[in-house]
Amino acid sequence: GDSVTQMEGPVTLSEEAFLTINCTYTATGYPSLFWYVQYPGEGLQLLLKATKADDKGSNKGFEATYRKETTSFHLEKGSVQVSDSAVYFCALSDRRLYGNEKLTFGTGTRLTIIP
Amino acid sequence: GAGVSQSPSNKVTEKGKDVELRCDPISGHTALYWYRQSLGQGLEFLIYFQGNSAPDKSGLPSDRFSAERTGGSVSTLTIQRTQQEDSAVYLCASSLRTEETQYFGPGTRLLVL
Numbered sequence: 355g356d357s358v359t360q361m362e363g364p365v366t367l368s369e370e371a372f373l374t375i376n377c378t379y380t381a382t383g384y385p386s387l388f389w390y391v392q393y394p395g396e397g398l399q400l401l402l403k404a405t406k407a408d409d410k411g412s413n414k415g416f417e418a419t420y421r422k423e424t425t426s427f428h429l430e431k432g433s434v435q436v437s438d439s440a441v442y443f444c445a446l447s448d449r450r451l452y453g454n455e456k457l458t459f460g461t462g463t464r465l466t467i468i469p
Numbered sequence: 470g471a472g473v474s475q476s477p478s479n480k481v482t483e484k485g486k487d488v489e490l491r492c493d494p495i496s497g498h499t500a501l502y503w504y505r506q507s508l509g510q511g512l513e514f515l516i517y518f519q520g521n522s523a524p525d526k527s528g529l530p531s532d533r534f535s536a537e538r539t540g541g542s543v544s545t546l547t548i549q550r551t552q553q554e555d556s557a558v559y560l561c562a563s564s565l566r567t568e569e570t571q572y573f574g575p576g577t578r579l580l581v582l
Binding site: 397400403452453456457459461462 | 560
């Protein structure tokens with residue numbers, strides 16, 4: 355079945371550092387790809403998404419590009435802030451295959467930014 | 470506007486007891502999903518509702534788990550004869566239509582002693 359593998363954490367960076375969190379996927383169909391974020395004490399929320407190959411999702415300074423040839427969707431940000439400290443989940447869905455948008459998640463990466 | 474709400478926020482129960490977890494989706498959202506977040510298994514899909522129907526129950530781990538949705542709105546996830554491995558955070562998400570973004574509730578943290 356479909357699966358998502360993401361970078362093991364935790365990741366600790368200094369403020370203004372460059373961030374990359376790796377995500378690769380295995381899928382039989384043509385999935386949509388997502389990054390979700392869970393801030394401390396809050397629920398999961400969508401950060402960005404891409405629905406087809408070569409699409410770039412972006413939000414709040416974060417970007418990720420859907421790479422079909424490498425089955426990857428790495429999350430990047432050029433200059434992180436303390437407020438970016440959270441757990442980040444890579445996920446996929448495939449409505450054409452399953453008939454709904456149920457999400458398959460990676461294990462999550464805890465990011466801590468120190469001032 | 471109001472987001473997805475879940476109740477209770479925390480539940481402690483004894484092994485063998487039944488529990489009911491409630492989800493109130495965003496008003497007007499036709500699609501509803503239940504997920505489970507546990508230390509051993511990560512975040513995993515349980516069941517999908519479109520209106521009051523559940524066309525995809527493939528993620529329910531055993532026949533002790535069941536769910537229903539009434540009036541195209543509130544959903545209840547029931548776990549019968551709870552086991553310690555059922556301890557997890559149960560998350561509900563809803564979307565306006567199946568293909569739209571899912572909005573997650575804060576979750577119910579279940580602890581089975």
